[in-house]
Amino acid sequence: MNVAGMLDLLHDNIRGVIVCADERVNTLWEINDMTKKNAFYAQSGGVTAVINASACGVIETARTHKDKIGKIYAGRNGIIGALTEDLIDTSKDSARAIAALRHTPSGAFGSCRYKLKSLDDNRAEYERLIEVFSAHNIGYFFYNGGGDSADTCLKVSQISKSLGYPIQAIHIPKTVDNDLPITDNCPGFGSVAKYIAVSIREAAFDVASMAKTSTKIFVMEVMGRHAGWIAAAGGLAAENVGDAPQIILFPEVAFNERKFMARVKQVVDECGYCAIVVSEGVRYKNGTFLAESDARDVFGHSQLGGVAPMVAQMIQAKHGYKYHWAVADYLQRAARHIASKTDVEQAYAVGKAAVEMALKGKNAVMPAIKRISSKPYKWKISEARLTRVANVEKMMPRNYISKDGFHITPRCRHYLQPLIQGEDYPPFKNGLPQYVTLKNVAVKKKLDKPFKVK
Numbered sequence: 001m002n003v004a005g006m007l008d009l010l011h012d013n014i015r016g017v018i019v020c021a022d023e024r025v026n027t028l029w030e031i032n033d034m035t036k037k038n039a040f041y042a043q044s045g046g047v048t049a050v051i052n053a054s055a056c057g058v059i060e061t062a063r064t065h066k067d068k069i070g071k072i073y074a075g076r077n078g079i080i081g082a083l084t085e086d087l088i089d090t091s092k093d094s095a096r097a098i099a100a101l102r103h104t105p106s107g108a109f110g111s112c113r114y115k116l117k118s119l120d121d122n123r124a125e126y127e128r129l130i131e132v133f134s135a136h137n138i139g140y141f142f143y144n145g146g147g148d149s150a151d152t153c154l155k156v157s158q159i160s161k162s163l164g165y166p167i168q169a170i171h172i173p174k175t176v177d178n179d180l181p182i183t184d185n186c187p188g189f190g191s192v193a194k195y196i197a198v199s200i201r202e203a204a205f206d207v208a209s210m211a212k213t214s215t216k217i218f219v220m221e222v223m224g225r226h227a228g229w230i231a232a233a234g235g236l237a238a239e240n241v242g243d244a245p246q247i248i249l250f251p252e253v254a255f256n257e258r259k260f261m262a263r264v265k266q267v268v269d270e271c272g273y274c275a276i277v278v279s280e281g282v283r284y285k286n287g288t289f290l291a292e293s294d295a296r297d298v299f300g301h302s303q304l305g306g307v308a309p310m311v312a313q314m315i316q317a318k319h320g321y322k323y324h325w326a327v328a329d330y331l332q333r334a335a336r337h338i339a340s341k342t343d344v345e346q347a348y349a350v351g352k353a354a355v356e357m358a359l360k361g362k363n364a365v366m367p368a369i370k371r372i373s374s375k376p377y378k379w380k381i382s383e384a385r386l387t388r389v390a391n392v393e394k395m396m397p398r399n400y401i402s403k404d405g406f407h408i409t410p411r412c413r414h415y416l417q418p419l420i421q422g423e424d425y426p427p428f429k430n431g432l433p434q435y436v437t438l439k440n441v442a443v444k445k446k447l448d449k450p451f452k453v454k
Contacts, residue, residue, distance in 0.1 A: 037139025042075030044145030048188030057351025078112035146175035190343030193233030204244030221308035234277035244275035251281035341422025
């Protein structure tokens with residue numbers, strides 16, 4: 001063999017050793033990686049302007065604990081993504097893209113309205129979850145949502161005891177309705193509150209300028225099926241006597257048409273116009289919603305909407321005033337451009353805390369916001385057990401509503417005011433906010449058997 005041939009043989013042997021070494025390294029990495037549990041994160045229920053800030057908190061924090069947490073998967077469309085093994089590999093998105101979630105509204109991974117039945121009623125769902133979790137080595141479950149989502153998270157946490165699969169389930173609070181118990185307030189609410197207060201103030205300036213010869217009534221409908229927190233937030237715009245909104249209609253106060261009409265006339269006589277914030281959940285004394293339809297959502301709730309035009313038309317029929325009305329609807333919960341800085345910070349903080357709680361071995365808990373003081377506003381993260389959170393609604397205290405039932409009290413203002421403080425504008429380009437759309441690369445399925453969500 002000549003010198004060139006000997007060199008080629010030597011090169012092949014060295015390359016073979018390197019390849020074998022690489023294969024051994026890869027094998028060792030896979031073995032080591034399997035000793036770390038992967039995490040599953042999902043978004044549930046109606047989305048908010050800051051729910052993605054919580055997602056950012058979860059993913060960024062988990063990425064700093066690579067020694068304890070493997071992959072961070074997201075469920076496409078909430079718990080449905082887990083049931084159908086439709087997982088998203090968040091590692092395919094850059095640190096810059098994940099950071100941009102902090103200023104992007106809506107649900108980056110898709111949400112759902114789906115509530116797990118009890119283990120006795122649908123054991124197949126829980127067995128399916130175990131199959132998916134086991135196939136993808138998932139040991140951490142983070143579910144970002146409201147009261148029904150807390151219930152789902154609690155049920156998942158019970159898999160460990162009931163079916164023998166180790167899983168740590170942490171609920172991450174989110175709801176514009178602000179009706180979760182234990183926590184001082186709910187991430188998502190502060191930004192909606194700010195949007196509603198700003199919107200009713202701006203609209204009222206418009207109405208006041210036209211009232212002499214044109215529109216005298218403006219009605220704005222806001223979300224809130226049972227709790228009037230969002231409607232109450234509109235009251236923040238009324239800093240002085242006579243300021244709009246002059247009337248607020250709460251779900252907690254039975255609607256009395258006679259008293260309402262008298263109050264409307266009084267306001268128009270005194271101010272020249274009347275701006276009204278009405279919650280979609282306003283109801284009569286017998287419990288019937290003013291704007292209830294026969295349609296039901298997946299949780300059996302009546303579909304609401306349309307109370308603003310109904311109230312406006314009532315006023316015209318009684319007093320003959322010209323009116324305009326608006327329904328804030330999705331605009332109120334998608335308005336990231338005017339989000340509360342406090343809300344953004346708290347949304348990120350509960351996502352971060354959820355991961356830290358999981359790493360401490362916690363299960364069936366929720367990071368909650370605890371108010372230390374209102375002036376100056378100080379808060380910290382505490383811990384709430386899901387057994388005290390799931391399926392429990394926090395209503396507006398009666399002492400937050402004025403005696404006549406048409407406005408908020410100083411005590412309510414004292415509670416609400418800190419939650420809308422500060423601005424956290426997203427980056428703008430060409431006059432428009434710049435939001436991120438993630439790649440949402442699907443994880444390869446490992447189970448042959450499909451699962452149909454009913």
